[in-house]
Amino acid sequence: MVNAVAKQPIDLARAAAVAASVPDPELPFMTVSDLGILRDVFIENDIVVAQVSPTYSGCPAVVVIEQSILAALTEAGFNSRVQRMMSPAWTTDWITTEGRKKLRANGIAAPAAGRGTDNNPASEPILFSRITVSCPQCDSDNTHKVSEFGSTPCKAQYRCDSCGEPFDYFKCL
């Protein structure tokens, strides 16, 4: 079967679409493309290569994501491999507009756009800083941080002081 496929020209656009539609295991309503972790899909020596950038150094979902992409491509008939890209480091700025909408629709406040790369390690640490996070339920900016850490490495816990709902905030990285 693999041989039969290899004799025909590889449909790169279809392969890219297959890879892009793979869901994230922890946020199943988000695809790897929405999250911006699928960096590129190309053909090298008759093999489809999907480049994936991990979100956090220790994200337990990394291997699952890589295997899911590989499985999806194999099932669609592509001879493929996944390449992990450390550099440039993933940033929440790569989450697409569509991805941000989906986060919000699922009760998760999206990371403030364009803030992912502004951490300047040369300066002194700024403690107790506050950023405005809007409640995904009622849109109020009257919210406060409960903890910078939540159910997955990428989320922080917030509570809305207007509607009283607790919610997850996808923190900037």
Add this chain to the structure above:
Amino acid sequence: MVYKRALIETVVQLADDHLILGHRLSQWCGHAPMLEEDLSMPNMALDLVGQARNLYSYAAELEGEDRSEDDLAYLRTDREYRNCLLVERPNTDFAYTMVRQLYFTAFMRPFWQGVLTGSDTTLAGIAGKAIKETGYHLRHSGEWVVRLGDGTEESSRRMKDAVSTLHPYTDELFSVDAGRQQCIEQGIVPGPEQLRAAWCSTIKSVFSQALLEVPEVEYPLCGGRDGRHTEDFGYLLADLQYLQRTYPGAQW
């Protein structure tokens, strides 16, 4: 590469620091003083173990022998681990844990910053991810040090106790052996003067907000970089290695 051995040694030292501190933080899982912290410490442990994994796999790749990242992490004896003593010190209480975290993270931030613009591209890639994580680890521990240092009589007493006990271990962070020296000369990692200046400035800034004083250290405590560890390390390692020692090659 003439300095390959030196690079492997430096990468393993770094990896050991991260694995051991990650393991220490993970020991808080289910024991933290509040639910939010029960999530935060294992979350940071995950970051540290992830960083350790990236470093071990780079070391294994450089070695080019049969050892894998798992062999390096799980199958060495205590004398073969090269982490600094600070990271293996017991959790003791939340104050100790936060002071230890602040000391380490305040060191890693300028360290990764130097590696990021250094001459080794793989290490710079690892630094690129790690530095972002280090940023919020520093915020987390720094804020707790301020809250507790400038808190109640009891929390302040515990913070002062943690600072005076742990401060003598910080000198080892800046130690430079022959291998490290070579890596500094090759422009792979930053040198100790630059790191110490950045570290001191961060600690001073946090401590002044926390109403804590930076102690004078008469006798710095070190030995981990030479494989001479504290008694507590043996217990930690027994726990860490148990599964791989009992069920060799086990995977999940």
